Amino acid sequence: MNTSRKATIDDVARMAGVSIKTVSRVTNREPNVRESTREKVEAAIAKLNYRPNISARSLASLRSHFIVLVYDDPSPYENPSGGYILRLQQGALRACGTANYELLIHPGRARKRDLAAELQSLIERARPEGMILAAPLSNMPSIVDAIASTGTPLVQLSPGKDSANRYSVSTNDREISAEMTRYLASLGHQRIAFIAGHRSHKAVGNRLLGYQDGLRDSGLNFSERLVFAGDNSLASGEAGADKLLNRKRRPTAIFAANDDMAAGVIRVAARMGIEVPGQLSVAGCDDISVASHIFPSLTTIRQPLAAMAERAALVLIEESGASSPLRGSEIFPASLKIRESTGPAPE
Template identity: 40%
Template sequence: MKSEGKSTINDVARIAGVSKKTVSRVINRSPLLNGETRAKVEAVIEELGYVPNPQARALALRRNFLIGLIHDNPNAQMVLGVQTGILEAIRGTEFALVVHPVDRGSPTMLDDIRSFLDRQRLYGVMLLPPISENDALAQVCREAGARYVRMGSARLDDDIHMVASNDREAVAAATRHLIEQGHSRIGLVAGPHGFRSAAERRAGFEQAMTEAGLKVPRSLVADGTYRFESGIAAGDRLLDVTPRPSAIVCSNDEMAAGVMHAARQRGLTIPDDLSIVGFDDTAIASHIWPPLTTVRWPIIPMARAAAAKLLAGAVEGEDDAEEPSMFLSTLIRRGSVAAVKG
């Protein structure tokens, strides 16, 4: 038997009666092993005093044990939720998270990201919307040899490289909920141009209105930026319309909170005078008064699954984990919606 610190992975595999790849899976804390095999290999590792060399393993992979989060997103709550999901997935592994914000308006964005990937030698990257919608960026990741997963509000890639939500259907369901409460004059605070999420959520709103035979005049659609201040501005615009809407669908919770602020400045009571629906179900939705009816976007499970897709290849020859690629958003009914008066 080897002395402590001198044993090799081949020694561990031979004594445990398993393959070298199985030992690697144990070292990498792969979820694709049963408890009995894991315990047997860990016992041999402890007995031999075998210590894996992270630097050597990284060199063999020609990658560092780093997962990158690349984003240009104005929604801090979304970025925080994604980080939470990734950190849950990599807890107990040797992987670490690197967050890299970019400017999608920069003409050098793709070159900057290519340089970042080459410099950091990331094992894999997660791309947040709206830059995840850029096919050229996905190609940059492939050329750099970095695994990638794109997050979006619709399918953008094959399942290995994608986690998506059903934003269009979710907002359509939320709008139908308002219609069922007797609302027919319903406004929309749309998200920023260039965001697929904004387009999908607007399409869901328009779909539900059209199915109900209701018109959506341009005066009842206001653009926002996913920020609280833009919700105030959009609320002011919509509530200045005569007759004003009895309900407003907002493309995220921050803007919904802004609309609430604008309504209260006018002396309107929510939900008696105005019903409001948001999207995301971030902390703000349950902290404001009345609590916000909103669409719960499963951001943490999506991020956790995306990270698991990246980690699935951490051991050479290991198959991709069968993580889901489509996640369903659900309507959370709270106090900001009531039946229309009369």
């Protein structure tokens, strides 16, 4: 439309016949503006197509109107299946969109020594109003402390210790993993193996506990020999499957702590000519896109990632300005997603 200069608050004020402060009050929904005045101002805003300049606003108010989502930059050889992060982004963006905030995404490399310093620098330069920290970064004390020390409100997307002075949004990993295990047991499986994830990922650790709970609930014994220590990667899932499926009494079900590893199991089974789910049931966790794209499609656990991230962003936006540090925790329950890869145990 117009390539000319953008309207400023002065233009609006002049047109509406009020002071710029009153315009500011209207755009910020502050109280104490007479209805008729508000309407005049809003008309001028509409006519001029005025948008407050974000930089000026941030500078003047010390509120930047944006938050940062930080996650571990998935290195190509580790976990290229981006469903996880994308869903987090979607959720956070949803919250930002309705509140007129912007989202800065910031992939950090957990392996990098100075990620903490890097984040501090980002905070100092840009002054975000809050940060959302995704797992596994959210489990790393050095990162968490670095952010906390700047006073930036922080929401961790991982199980939080209630004691801590933090806010955390997480899912019921342990309970839902127990449920998955019980589900497999209810199909008649007696030897249910588990491929565990990387140690540093706390949520993934909880899944092992849930697996054990589920076995106990179903009257099955836990055996170390049915657990393989993976590292979240497809390759480690294949390695685990190789080992577990070549045992003399092989498991009839394998529950992997994430979908990448479960996909690895399915690949090995296909290569070995083991029918899934006829001879082997496979379950994963996370419901990343791969889960529904492979054959047989993967029974898995769907975490409400987008909802969790949305909530995290909302907490930051709402509490922004509050003086007391954020604390508390919320659990968003996950659900089983039964697909093709699980079925009754073979005779």
